[in-house]
Structures are given as structure tokens and as C-alpha cells.
Amino acid sequence: MMKIHIETYGCTRNRADAEIMEALLVRAGYEISELDSADCVIVNTCAVKDPTEKHMRLRIKELIDSGRRVIVTGCLPHVNPDAIDQRVSAVLGVKSIDRIVEAVKAAETGKKLISVEGWRERSIDKLELPRVWKRGVAFVVPIGEGCLNGCTYCATRFARGVLKSYRPELVVKWVKEALSRGYREIQLSSEDTGCYGFDIGTNLASLLEEITAIEGDFRVRVGMMNPNHVIKFLDELVEVYRDEKIYRFLHLPVQSGDDEILRRMGRAYSVEEFEEIVEAFRRRIPELNLNTDIIVGFPGESEEAFQNTVELVKRVRPDKINVSRYSPRPGTIAARWKGLPGWKVKERSRYLHRLRLQIAHEINSRYLGREVEVLTHGAGKKGGIEGRTMNYKEIILPDGPTGEFLRVRVEKTSATYLLGRMVE
Incomplete structure (x- = not known):
């Protein structure tokens, strides 16, 4: 069976859709892998803006040219299907993600599944x-x-x-x-x-x-x-x-x-x-x-x-x-x-x-020097531990546990985030 990699772009809704597709594939016996070892890539697309669409188009082409089978899901098939490379193995609309296993099986046999038309009539919870x-x-x-x-x-x-x-x-x-x-x-x-x-x-x-x-x-x-x-x-x-x-x-x-x-x-x-x-x-x-x-x-x-x-x-x-x-x-x-x-x-x-x-x-x-409650989320992209204050401002700590509510003193601020340290 093919190894599958899922790339998701855009909003949190797309993240949830990706987790649904992954669960359906795992239940069917497929292995979800990193890109390097994947035979097939599902590109869960966003098309809210023109620059985003251009990036989606280039990414799909790049993956196909690398020799992998590609399945396109998400918003792009509805917004601008002509932007999708014709060489893709399958195209699923946002209300067809429950057919992802069928799409992968079709790709394995060289067939092409397109399930976008008639989406208004489909109603999946x-x-x-x-x-x-x-x-x-x-x-x-x-x-x-x-x-x-x-x-x-x-x-x-x-x-x-x-x-x-x-x-x-x-x-x-x-x-x-x-x-x-x-x-x-x-x-x-x-x-x-x-x-x-x-x-x-x-x-x-x-x-x-x-x-x-x-x-x-x-x-x-x-x-x-x-x-x-x-x-x-x-x-x-x-x-x-x-x-x-x-x-x-x-x-x-x-x-x-x-x-x-x-x-x-x-x-x-x-x-x-x-x-x-x-x-x-x-x-x-x-x-x-x-x-x-x-x-x-x-x-x-x-x-x-x-x-x-x-x-x-x-x-x-x-x-x-x-x-x-x-x-x-x-x-x-x-x-x-x-x-x-x-x-x-x-x-x-x-x-x-x-x-x-x-x-x-x-x-x-205004938060400089104040003590705030923070829920820690885990490792930050640039080091440290990322967390969120109770009004959802991003704060970075040098260290600390993940998934805990902590008292934190704000030691530095910028336009985009706060820096803090746990209160002893």
C-alpha cells in the first residue's frame, strides 16, 4: 500500500478536515508518512487570495514533477479548478473528503477520481x-x-x-x-x-x-x-x-x-x-x-x-x-x-x-512587568516555550512544562508577542 503524506494550508477548518482524512486512511490500513518517504501526497488547499492560489499551483506541480502521485482537496477545486495541474491523481471537494480512501485506491490503480461537482447536494456532518x-x-x-x-x-x-x-x-x-x-x-x-x-x-x-x-x-x-x-x-x-x-x-x-x-x-x-x-x-x-x-x-x-x-x-x-x-x-x-x-x-x-x-x-x-496567567502550548518556532495569556496574546518563555497554566512575569514586549519568565 502507498505511503501517504498530507500537506494542509489555510484555516483551522482545513486542519480539522486533514485530521478527518488521516483518520479514514489509517482506519483503511494506510501509513501516514513524512514527505521524504511518501508515494502519494494529499494537498489540502487554500484559495482565499490570489497569491495563495499561485503558491498552491506551484506546489502541486512541484510534487508531481518529483514523481509522486498527488491528490488535491480543499477550496481550490471549487474556486478555480483550472489552476490544478491535470496530471493529479484525484480531486476532492470540501464535502467529499469522506471519499479519500476511494481516491487513494483509484490513484494506486492509475485511475482518476474527481468528486467536486454536485457538492451543493452533498450533506455530510x-x-x-x-x-x-x-x-x-x-x-x-x-x-x-x-x-x-x-x-x-x-x-x-x-x-x-x-x-x-x-x-x-x-x-x-x-x-x-x-x-x-x-x-x-x-x-x-x-x-x-x-x-x-x-x-x-x-x-x-x-x-x-x-x-x-x-x-x-x-x-x-x-x-x-x-x-x-x-x-x-x-x-x-x-x-x-x-x-x-x-x-x-x-x-x-x-x-x-x-x-x-x-x-x-x-x-x-x-x-x-x-x-x-x-x-x-x-x-x-x-x-x-x-x-x-x-x-x-x-x-x-x-x-x-x-x-x-x-x-x-x-x-x-x-x-x-x-x-x-x-x-x-x-x-x-x-x-x-x-x-x-x-x-x-x-x-x-x-x-x-x-x-x-x-x-x-x-x-x-502596557504588559511590561506584569504577572499574567499563561497556558503553555509547547516548543516555539524560534526556541523557548510558546504560550497564550488569558486574552490569547502570544508569549514566549525560556523554558517550562507544556499544557500547564502558569503564573508568568512579562519581561519584554514587542508589537507581535511578549517575552516572560515563570514566577517562582
Whole structure:
């Protein structure tokens, strides 16, 4: 039997999908291996941005040219199938990952399986599928797939489709199972956690109440949520966020500080509503770690519109901003519109990037000398032990145990992380 290697790109949802595919393959008797010894590579793709798609295309070609069979899964088959090398052995859509064993068997015999078309009619509940249990501190629990938004620039919805929320009892079951296996952090993931449950008569706040009622010392990181949904149950959500088991972390993308650009983006909320949500959280949640996303250079973004975004950033002062340069995605409405000159987009992006680093550094500097509680995650990429504070700021320690809650003194700060040492 072929040895299989899985490469996953993009969001935490893709990570969870990869663990499902790995579990199905192991159950079927396949060996999951490192790349060097693999006969077949599954490339679990992301296609949210044009540069990402280009990287996916090159990576697939590189793996095929190395003599390996390649199976492509993830969002790229839905967003731009023409970008996939025709020599691949199989192509699976995001709602066809339960066919991964069939795809590998086809590749072994030289046949080609393509399971992308008709994905809208397929309805698989991924919480009913197995997962591999890797060693670690954090475990991703998908709470749904798809969204209820109509953003004019987004191609991800072509892959994930309309919202399908997973039943609360299944989500809670997976959380309990993960905790029983020693995980200390639960990452709730979806394309938009803010609209969870709208299709099954519940909402995110109710789900969080059930999860925080579970016994044990653990933390929950809630994934990205869009303002147009959050505002519908704002008070209820803020109240449950006060529970000590939920990280004081809010990922609330604004995308633009100009109402006209938001309208063109199809975002279905106003700048005022975004600020109302932020103010409500900050009023009740001390030291909230606010993350947001901003797209610069969207078609029609005037100098005034960009300055409105800059002024919003200065008013709100998020802890972190994910700044993206607009890039048209195939099949989207916005791709038909005339774009801005590349030099102007780069100029605005660089300005906003400098501003966000300045604000982040000023915010993080307030932690200098303080004692904070930290959940350690394990070895850092550049040495030491990586951990997360209770508002999910990254902190690096010189040493320490993994998967433990520690008291830590912050000894140094930067715009992107904190440095600390265990308190004796």
C-alpha cells in the first residue's frame, strides 16, 4: 500500500478536515508518512487570495514533477479548478473528503477520481466522521460549515456553501472527548462562528453556555465572527464571554472603515455597528484582545474612504490587524470591477501596516512587568516555550512544562508577542 503524506494550508477548518482524512486512511490500513518517504501526497488547499492560489499551483506541480502521485482537496477545486495541474491523481471537494480512501485506491490503480461537482447536494456532518488525536494542547472543533454572507469579493463561499451548523450535542461530545484525552484548549472553528445555529434554531451564545458548563480547567478560543450576525444577539454573547473558560479574544473583521465601501463589499453592517460591538465587549470584558481584518485597495476605494479606515483604526486601536491587499477572485462580483493601481494599493497597505504595528507595540508595552496567567502550548518556532495569556496574546518563555497554566512575569514586549519568565 502507498505511503501517504498530507500537506494542509489555510484555516483551522482545513486542519480539522486533514485530521478527518488521516483518520479514514489509517482506519483503511494506510501509513501516514513524512514527505521524504511518501508515494502519494494529499494537498489540502487554500484559495482565499490570489497569491495563495499561485503558491498552491506551484506546489502541486512541484510534487508531481518529483514523481509522486498527488491528490488535491480543499477550496481550490471549487474556486478555480483550472489552476490544478491535470496530471493529479484525484480531486476532492470540501464535502467529499469522506471519499479519500476511494481516491487513494483509484490513484494506486492509475485511475482518476474527481468528486467536486454536485457538492451543493452533498450533506455530510463532519462531526460524525473520525479524527486522529495528535499530541498537543489545542484541539480544533468545527461547529459548522458555510456561511450566510454575500460578500462580493469572497470565493470561499463557492467552496463551503451555505451555512450548515452542527448539532450542539455533537459539538459538546467532541469537546468532552478532547478534554478527556488531555487537551487544554478548544478552538471553535467555522467560516463565521457568528451565525452558528441560525439554521437550526440556536446561536453561538447558547453553544458557549453548554461548553463552559463542562467540568474541568480548560480554555475556549472562539473563531472569527462577522459583525452583521453578532449584533443580533450582542448582549447574550458578551455575557457568556465573561466566563473564565473563554479567552478574552475577539476576532471581528471590519474590512473597511467606510460605509460605502462596506456596501460595495456586501458586508451588511455599518462602521457604527462595528464600533458598537467593540464598545459593548470592552465595557464588560477587561483587557479584551481585539483582532480585526482590513482589505485595502478594494475597487472604488477613494482617498477619503481609505482615510476613513485609518481614522477608524486610530479610534478603535485593535490589538492586531490582518491587513490584506485586495486581489480579485474568479467568479466573484467584485472581480468585474475596475481595480486600483497596484502602486496605490501597496502604498496604502504599507501605511496601514506601520500604523497597526505602532498601535500593537503601544498596547503590548502596557504588559511590561506584569504577572499574567499563561497556558503553555509547547516548543516555539524560534526556541523557548510558546504560550497564550488569558486574552490569547502570544508569549514566549525560556523554558517550562507544556499544557500547564502558569503564573508568568512579562519581561519584554514587542508589537507581535511578549517575552516572560515563570514566577517562582
